[in-house]
Each structure stands twice: as structure tokens, then as C-alpha cells.
Amino acid sequence: MNFELxxxxxxxxxxxxxxxxxxxxxxxxxxxxxxxxGTDETIWNALAEMGLLAFTFPEEYDGLGGNGIDTMIVxxxxxxxxxTEPYLATVVLAGGLVRxxxxxxxxxxxxxxxxxGQKLMALAAYEQGARYNPANVQTTAKADGDxxxxxxxxxxxxxxxxxxxxxxxxxxxxxxxxxDGITLFLVDADASGLTINDxxxxxxxxxxxxxxxxxxxxxxxxxxxxxxxxxALEKAIDQGIAAxxxxxxxxxxxxxxxxxxxxxxxxxxxxSISRFQVLQHAMADMFIQTQQGRSMAILAAxxxxxxxxxxxxxxxxxAKLLIGQGARLVGQSGVQLHGGMGVTDEMFxxxxxxxxxxxxxxFGDADHHLGKVSDALLDKIA
Amino acid sequence: MDxxxxxxxxxxxxxxxxxxxxxxxxxxxxxxQKRHRPTKDMIARWQKILYKQGWGASNWxxxxxxxxxxxxxxxxxxxxxxxxxAPRQLDFGLRMVAPVIMKFGxxxxxxxxxxxIVSGEVWWSQGYSEPGAGSDLASLxxxxxxxxxxxxxxxxxxxxxLGQHGDWIFCLVRTNMDVKSQEGISFLLIDMKSPGIDxxxxxxxxxxxxxxxxxxxxxxVPVENLVGEEDKGWTYAKxxxxxxxxxxxxxxxxxxxxxxxKEIAREEKDDGRPIIExxxxxxxxxxxxxxxxxxxxxxxxxxxxxxxxxxxxxxxxIRGTEIGQRLFELAMEATGQDALAHIPEAxxxxxxxxxxxTMNATSAAxxxxxxxxxxxxxxxxxxxxxxxxxxxLGL
Numbered sequence: 001m002n003f004e005l006x007x008x009x010x011x012x013x014x015x016x017x018x019x020x021x022x023x024x025x026x027x028x029x030x031x032x033x034x035x036x037x038g039t040d041e042t043i044w045n046a047l048a049e050m051g052l053l054a055f056t057f058p059e060e061y062d063g064l065g066g067n068g069i070d071t072m073i074v075x076x077x078x079x080x081x082x083x084t085e086p087y088l089a090t091v092v093l094a095g096g097l098v099r100x101x102x103x104x105x106x107x108x109x110x111x112x113x114x115x116x117g118q119k120l121m122a123l124a125a126y127e128q129g130a131r132y133n134p135a136n137v138q139t140t141a142k143a144d145g146d147x148x149x150x151x152x153x154x155x156x157x158x159x160x161x162x163x164x165x166x167x168x169x170x171x172x173x174x175x176x177x178x179x180d181g182i183t184l185f186l187v188d189a190d191a192s193g194l195t196i197n198d199x200x201x202x203x204x205x206x207x208x209x210x211x212x213x214x215x216x217x218x219x220x221x222x223x224x225x226x227x228x229x230x231x232a233l234e235k236a237i238d239q240g241i242a243a244x245x246x247x248x249x250x251x252x253x254x255x256x257x258x259x260x261x262x263x264x265x266x267x268x269x270x271x272s273i274s275r276f277q278v279l280q281h282a283m284a285d286m287f288i289q290t291q292q293g294r295s296m297a298i299l300a301a302x303x304x305x306x307x308x309x310x311x312x313x314x315x316x317x318x319a320k321l322l323i324g325q326g327a328r329l330v331g332q333s334g335v336q337l338h339g340g341m342g343v344t345d346e347m348f349x350x351x352x353x354x355x356x357x358x359x360x361x362x363f364g365d366a367d368h369h370l371g372k373v374s375d376a377l378l379d380k381i382a
Numbered sequence: 383m384d385x386x387x388x389x390x391x392x393x394x395x396x397x398x399x400x401x402x403x404x405x406x407x408x409x410x411x412x413x414x415q416k417r418h419r420p421t422k423d424m425i426a427r428w429q430k431i432l433y434k435q436g437w438g439a440s441n442w443x444x445x446x447x448x449x450x451x452x453x454x455x456x457x458x459x460x461x462x463x464x465x466x467x468a469p470r471q472l473d474f475g476l477r478m479v480a481p482v483i484m485k486f487g488x489x490x491x492x493x494x495x496x497x498x499i500v501s502g503e504v505w506w507s508q509g510y511s512e513p514g515a516g517s518d519l520a521s522l523x524x525x526x527x528x529x530x531x532x533x534x535x536x537x538x539x540x541x542x543x544l545g546q547h548g549d550w551i552f553c554l555v556r557t558n559m560d561v562k563s564q565e566g567i568s569f570l571l572i573d574m575k576s577p578g579i580d581x582x583x584x585x586x587x588x589x590x591x592x593x594x595x596x597x598x599x600x601x602x603v604p605v606e607n608l609v610g611e612e613d614k615g616w617t618y619a620k621x622x623x624x625x626x627x628x629x630x631x632x633x634x635x636x637x638x639x640x641x642x643x644k645e646i647a648r649e650e651k652d653d654g655r656p657i658i659e660x661x662x663x664x665x666x667x668x669x670x671x672x673x674x675x676x677x678x679x680x681x682x683x684x685x686x687x688x689x690x691x692x693x694x695x696x697x698x699x700i701r702g703t704e705i706g707q708r709l710f711e712l713a714m715e716a717t718g719q720d721a722l723a724h725i726p727e728a729x730x731x732x733x734x735x736x737x738x739x740t741m742n743a744t745s746a747a748x749x750x751x752x753x754x755x756x757x758x759x760x761x762x763x764x765x766x767x768x769x770x771x772x773x774x775l776g777l
Contacts, residue, residue: 001391001454002384003683009383069383260775280771287770288697295679296672302385318672374661374668381644382658 003298005073013073019046020081026348029082029204038162038198038206039086039120048117053091057099061111068239072246072301079250082348082355084204086120086159092243093158093236094121094167097184101224101232106186110165122163123240124154124187124210125233132364134169134233135179139212141170148172148222150185150193150215158362160208161198164189168212172227184229186221187212203355231309238316241363242304245297245323248359252290252327255334255352259283262338262349282333289326296322314376317369324359324366331356385679387454395458402466405431411467415642417745418729419590420469422547428469429502438500439476446484446492447500453685461634465641473629474543475499475506479552481625482569482618486610495550495571507574509539509553509596510619517765519554520563520616524598526555526570528605528612533557533570535578535601541759545581545594548574558613569615571607578602586755588748589726623761624695630760631681631702633674639709640674643667643716646742650716657716670708677701693773696766703756703763714750717743724748 005013024043032040047053055070057063071092078087091114098110098121113119130136139152150170160166166187174181187194193215201207224232260283263274273279296319303315331353335342338349360366387395410424420428432438440456442448451459464470480499483491498504515522524537535555542551551572558566574581578601583591610618647658647667657663680701684694714721720739728737728744737744757763771777 001387001682001686003686004688005383260777264777274777277768277771280775280777281764281767283775283777284767284770287775288700291680291694291697292673292676292701295676295683298383298683299385299675299679302383318675321669321672322676370665370668373672374665377644377668377671378658378664381648382656 005069009070009073012070013077015050016052016074016077017080019050020077020083024081024083026351029084033084033200033204036200036206038084038159043083044085045117047085047087048115052087053117054111054115056091056096057111057115058107061099061107062115063099063111068242068301068304069298071239071243071304072297075243075246076250076253076297079247079252079355080254082204082251082254082351084206086122086162088240088243088247089122089159089163090114090120093123093240094163094165096239097123097167097223097232097236100235101184101229103220103223105220106223119165120159120163121165121167122157122160122208123236124157124160124166124168125237126154126156128153128155132368133177134237135182135230136177137169137171137182138176139168139170141172141183141185143172144216147216147218148185150187150212150217152212154210154212156362157196157208157210159206160210161196161206166194166210167223168210169229169233170212174227179230181227182230182233183226184223184233185217186223187215187217191215191217201358203358204351205358235312237363238312239304241316241320242297242300244359244362245293245300245319248323248327248356249290249293249297251352251356251359252286252293252330255330255349255356256283256286256290258347258349258352259286259334259337262341266339279337282337286330286333289329293323293326310376314373317364317372317376320364321366321369321373324369327356327360328366387458391454391458394455395462398459398462399466401435401437402462402468405435406466406468407431410469412731413729414469415467416729416741417749425469425472426502429471432471433501438502439480441477442480442484442496442500446480446496454682457633457681457685461637464634464638467638470635472502472505472544473626474508474548474552475504477625477629478508478622479506479571482552482609482622485621486569486618490606491571491609498549504549505544505547507542507545507548507551507596509542509551509572511541512538513540517762519619520567522554522556522567524553524555525559526557526568526603528557531605533603533605533608535570535572535598535603537598539596539598540584540594542581542594542596543592545574545596546583546591548581550574551596552609554615554619557615561613564616566613567615567619568612569609569618570603571609572598572601572603573607576601576603586752588752589724590748590752592752624693626760630756631677631698632706633678633681633702636674636702636706636709637678639706639713640671643709643713646713646716649740650718650742652718663712663716666708667712670705670712673701673705677705693769696761696769696774699760700757700763700766706756707750707753710746710750710753713742714746717746721747721750 054063055066059065095114125134141148141150168185168187169182172183193213195211197209264272266273299315300319303312306312334349335353341347439448440459444450512522526533526535551574553570554567555570556566557568578599580597582595584593648656650657652660720743723738727733
């Protein structure tokens with residue numbers, strides 16, 4: 001039982017935070033978001049140079065052999081600065097999937113390219129009407145000799161418009177909601193029949209809807225096993241959730257800090273409004289939620305790599321549940337305590353609020369994950 | 383960072399578990415697991431058993447007869463004791479006055495008082511709150527006037543838990559009226575058999591006698607019972623409160639209660655089906671389960687921090703007591719209208735009449751009522767938020 005970071009992890013955290021404080025200011029971020037490109041070449045290359053894009057890949061694929069705790073450190077720092085780069089999509093989700101389930105050839109082809117900053121990827125898992133269930137897959141992949149033909153639509157594809165290649169879940173057998181019969185395919189962004197509708201999301205990120213119309217891929221585009229893609233997909237999503245939990249904690253901490261600062265500057269009735277107990281207690285509650293969230297982000301990071309499925313599911317859902325709720329409280333309180341300024345585009349707090357709100361909606365909101373732990377409880381004790 | 387217990391910690395847990403299995407008397411375990419109040423004799427007997435094993439004071443250093451265990455070992459010990467159905471050890475001596483005596487007391491005071499605390503022979507009470515001094519503790523008015531070799535103490539303390547069994551009481555008293563309220567306070571150890579002390583019960587809303595008023599009328603206290611320096615008591619008082627707060631997270635107790643609550647949720651029926659199958663109830667249980675896990679991790683994080691626990695300990699008090707209260711609330715609601723009956727005798731082993739509903743219902747509402755104290759004592763949760771605002775957030 002030990003909650004200390006290693007020396008290397010402390011160094012990673014320090015250098016990343018220093019880099020972001022200097023190179024990823026609120027103004028700089030605003031320009032990057034307004035460019036509509038969804039990524040900034042200079043920033044992304046700098047992250048590659050710092051080794052961040054290679055952190056969680058094995059050494060034989062130009063990686064650094066890191067683990068979930070390393071991802072937590074990176075994502076938390078990103079959360080504090082509201083970094084909109086495609087790290088989650090490329091490194092954690094798609095990269096993680098290839099690392100954990102890909103063939104040696106796929107890993108050779110993809111991981112070093114991600115690590116060097118040349119390749120962006122995205123995960124196309126969710127579908128309209130399926131909401132948060134990644135096993136609800138209507139997109140089909142029909143075998144056709146040595147190749148497959150994909151048809152269907154994918155939604156909420158984070159950074160799908162920036163990706164050079166997508167990992168797409170498609171049904172190769174089984175019923176619409178069956179976990180069995182899902183296969184994962186690598187699909188190049190320029191594949192014929194693929195339409196990627198890139199749009200801005202409220203938090204400054206880019207998201208995409210993806211349409212697949214008779215998209216042909218070869219059999220060696222399958223990541224993992226035919227029909228058996230779901231466990232790998234679920235694990236990648238769980239790692240994405242752990243990463244988002246860490247990002248949320250960073251944003252919650254930034255929101256608490258911004259609110260403390262603002263209420264100390266803002267004067268009403270002749271005093272700083274931070275002197276008012278009703279505001280002090282609201283900020284104490286923001287602090288409590290952030291600390292609780294930090295504990296749960298650590299839990300999620302520790303279990304994200306685990307192959308003990310029940311334990312992983314429980315930890316991930318408990319974490320996303322409490323962090324979803326905490327993000328809501330901290331986000332709403334932060335805006336409230338900024339008063340009128342809190343609802344302006346000018347304030348960093350407003351942007352933190354938007355990201356915190358959308359993090360709750362990604363990969364299952366608090367209610368969804370409460371349902372998961374609640375049903376697991378029934379199985380366990382009824 | 384590693385959330386797994388080390389092999390040594392796992393082995394330690396096994397050792398504690400084995401000891402509890404062999405040494406916790408059945409009558410005590412049964413009573414505690416039924417959620418019936420342990421008697422004075424039971425608490426004393428259990429403390430003696432632990433003392434003989436050398437485990438009388440899990441939070442003390444070895445030089446004073448403690449175990450010398452680290453924070454994680456202490457938590458493992460508390461959790462195993464709670465899970466096994468051992469009665470809670472008394473905080474007033476072990477976790478409140480003892481750390482103050484160790485840090486600020488003189489050698490004579492250590493020699494005189496610490497052995498009786500760890501052996502369980504001497505029961506301590508807490509003399510902090512007064513009728514006019516609750517959250518504003520420093521406004522206390524009980525006075526101690528120096529006359530020769532003695533202080534003469536006059537005033538009243540209240541909410542004195544188990545004061546009816548107390549042999550000694552540690553008191554905050556005012557020794558100087560001419561300075562700011564926090565600067566004229568001293569920390570006195572008072573023998574409760576001294577003439578002029580009168581203990582009167584306060585009956586709580588669950589009908590139980592747990593707390594008391596303690597009156598002091600011209601009580602003579604030898605000056606050697608002053609801890610540290612005169613007028614410096616506020617510093618010692620705050621040190622004590624810091625220790626108390628960390629313990630108030632109560633993770634071990636709440637984990638045991640959560641396990642029990644899950645059993646209750648399976649045993650109690652809702653329209654003929656176990657209440658656990660009711661999604662509204664189950665969701666609240668699952669939510670609480672997640673919050674308890676977060677509390678446990680936060681406690682471990684705060685206690686194992688290389689900097690040691692600071693004012694963030696207030697988080698643990700707030701979250702620990704909120705979670706504790708909801709555990710008992712859910713336990714009561716699980717039993718539904720069976721919780722209406724107030725028949726405390728039904729908890730006695732020789733109770734011969736049929737119980738209302740299941741045994742789960744017998745203590746359910748009483749416990750719920752009683753546990754409202756959690757967010758009030760030890761510095762109300764609103765005071766804890768003040769502490770966070772001031773000492774952690776710097777507001």
C-alpha cells in the first residue's frame with residue numbers, strides 16, 4: 001500500500017506541468033480551439049519529444065513500458081490545462097487497443113508511428129441509440145473472400161476527423177446486443193466509402209460521426225480475434241474511463257483553484273466575497289469532492305490494466321460514478337461562485353465547467369455506472 | 383503507487399484475524415453483532431485481553447506500552463476487530479488524552495496515567511464542551527483558580543460520553559480571565575472521585591444513557607495535574623482534536639456495517655422479495671458502497687502521506703460521518719415499518735417474547751437516531767468545513 005509517485009513519475013509530472021504552463025496558456029488554447037484543427041502540430045510534436053506518446057507502449061515497439069499510473073499523471077496535467085490534443089483517442093483508446101490485442105505486425109506498424117507523433121488514431125465504438133452500451137453494434141462486417149465489407153454508422157468518435165486510421169467495431173455474427181460476434185477492424189481514414197463528419201464539441205475538442213458504406217478492408221485489418229473483439233474493446237474503454245477520471249481530477253483541481261482565486265479578488269459589500277461562510281463551505285465541498293475524486297482516479301488507474309474482469313468493472317464504474325457526480329458539483333459550484341463572470345466565454349472556469357460536464361457524458365454517465373455497480377451488487381449478494 | 387497490501391501486511395492481517403478468532407469471547411461478539419451496546423464489563427474484559435497480548439494500544443509507540451504499529455497496520459487491526467465483532471476500544475484514554483500526555487505531559491504524568499489507560503483499568507472522560515461552549519469551544523467558562531498547591535475548579539461540562547463510568551476526566555479550564563479567550567485556557571487532569579464532582583445523565587433520543595453533564599463545585603485539583611504550561615491548554619486541545627478527527631473516519635466500523643447492511647438487504651423482504659431486488663434501494667446501497675471505498679482510499683492516502691496528516695483530516699471526519707449516518711439510515715429503511723417498534727429489551731439474550739419483524743429491525747431506528755450525533759460531535763461538520771476553508775484553502 002503506497003500512494004507515492006516514483007522519482008521518474010514526479011519528474012514527468014513536473015516537466016509536463018511546466019511545459020503546459022508556458023506553452024499551453026489559456027490564450028494559446030483558445031487559438032488552437034478556434035483553428036478547428038483539433039490538434040496543434042507544435043504541441044503534439046513536443047509531447048512526442050517528451051516521450052508522452054510512447055509512455056504506455058512496450059519497449060520493443062519504441063515505447064517506455066509505463067502503466068495506468070503514468071497515464072493518470074499525464075491526463076491529470078492535461079485536465080488542469082484543458083489540453084484538447086488527441087491523446088485519449090490516439091494513445092489511450094486506439095493505441096491501447098492495438099497494444100493489448102493487436103498482432104505483432106500491427107504493433108510494429110502502428111505503435112512506433114504513434115510514439116513518434118506521426119500517426120493519429122481514433123476509436124469508433126458507439127452507435128446512435130445504443131447510448132453507452134458498446135456491445136450494441138449494428139454496423140456490420142460481411143466476409144467476402146479474403147476481405148470484409150463494412151456498413152453502418154458510428155457516433156461520438158472522439159477526434160475521428162483528425163485520425164489517420166480508425167478502429168471500428170462491427171458485427172460479424174450474433175444479435176444486435178450480443179457481446180459475442182463483435183470484431184474490431186482497422187480502417188484507414190481515406191478508405192473509399194468512409195465519410196467522417198468532423199464537428200466541434202462544446203468543450204473545445206473535436207468529435208465525429210462516421211458513416212461506412214461498403215467500406216472494404218482485408219482480413220489482416222482485424223485487431224484481435226474474429227467475433228471476439230468485445231473484451232479488448234471493453235478493456236480499452238475502461239482504460240479510457242480511467243484516463244478521463246484523471247483528467248477530471250485535474251480539471252476539478254483547477255476549478256477549485258480558479259474559484260479560490262476569483263472569490264479572493266472579487267469584492268462586494270466592501271470585502272472579498274471569499275470572507276462569506278456560505279461561499280467558504282461551497283469551496284470546502286469542492287475541495288472534498290476533488291479529494292474523493294483523486295482517490296477514485298487512483299483506483300481506476302490501478303485497475304485499468306487488470307484482467308480480473310469483475311474487480312476491474314467494479315473499480316472503473318465506482319470511479320466514474322463518483323467522479324461524474326463530483327465533476328458536476330465542482331463544475332456547477334465553480335461557475336456559481338464566479339457569479340456573472342462564470343457564464344462568460346472570457347473565464348477559464350467556464351471552459352473547465354464545459355469539459356467537466358462532457359466528461360460525465362463520455363463512456364457512461366454517473367447514472368449508467370451506478371446501474372452497473374448496482375446490478376453487480378445484486379449478482380453478488382442476492 | 384501500489385494499492386495492494388504487502389505480503390507482510392497480509393500476514394499481519396492473518397495474525398490479527400487468528401487472534402480474534404481464538405480470543406474474542408462469544409458473549410461479547412454476539413452482543414456487538416446484534417448491535418446491542420456492550421456493557422462496561424465487556425469493554426473492560428476485551429481491553430484486558432488485548433493488553434495481555436501487547437495490543438492494548440494500537441496507536442501508541444512501544445516505549446509507552448503500545449504496539450508501535452504503523453498507520454496501515456493500525457487500520458488493518460481496526461478493520462479486523464470491527465469485522466470480527468469486537469467492541470470499540472475507548473477513545474478517550476487511548477486516542478485523546480494519552481497522545482496529549484505523551485507529547486506535552488511530564489515524566490511523572492506519563493508514569494502515573496499511561497499504564498492504566500492501556501490496561502483498561504482507568505476509564506477516562508472528556509471535559510471539553512460546556513452548555514455555552516460547543517462549536518465555539520474557546521468560550522468555555524469553567525474556571526480553575528490557583529490556591530497554594532491546588533486549583534479550585536468550578537463550572538459545568540456536558541456531552542460527557544460514558545462519564546457515568548469515568549475514573550478520571552481531562553478538562554479544559556479557564557485559568558486566566560484577562561487575556562483573549564484562547565490564551566487563558568489550561569489542560570487539567572481531574573480525578574472524578576474528588577469531592578464536589580456530580581455526574582448527571584442526559585438521556586439521548588434513542589432512550590439510552592450514553593452522555594452526561596458533569597458539575598464541578600469547588601473541586602480541589604493538585605497542581606501536578608496540570609498538563610504542560612498554564613494558559614497553554616488550547617494548543618494541547620487542538621492537538622487532541624486533530625488526533626480525534628483522523629479516528630472519526632471509522633472505516634473499519636463502516637466496512638463491517640456495510641457487510642451487515644448487505645446481509646440485511648438480502649434478508650429483509652419487499653413485497654415478498656429481498657429488498658436488494660428493489661432497484662431504488664439497491665442503487666442507494668451501491669452509491670454508498672462506492673463512497674465508502676473512496677473514503678477508505680482517502681484515509682489511506684492521508685495517513686500514509688510522508689508529510690503526515692494535516693488539516694485535511696477534516697475531510698475524513700466529514701465524509702466518514704456522512705457515510706456512517708447513511709449506512710444506518712439504509713439499514714432502518716430496509717426494515718420498513720418493522721422499525722417502528724421500540725423494544726430495547728428484545729436485544730437481551732433472555733428476551734422471551736416474539737420480536738417484531740426480524741432482529742434487524744430491533745435496533746434499526748434507535749441506531750439511526752443515535753447516529754445523528756456523528757455529524758455534530760468532534761467539531762460539527764460545519765466547523766470542519768470552516769477548518770478546511772481556513773487551514774487548507776487559506777480563506
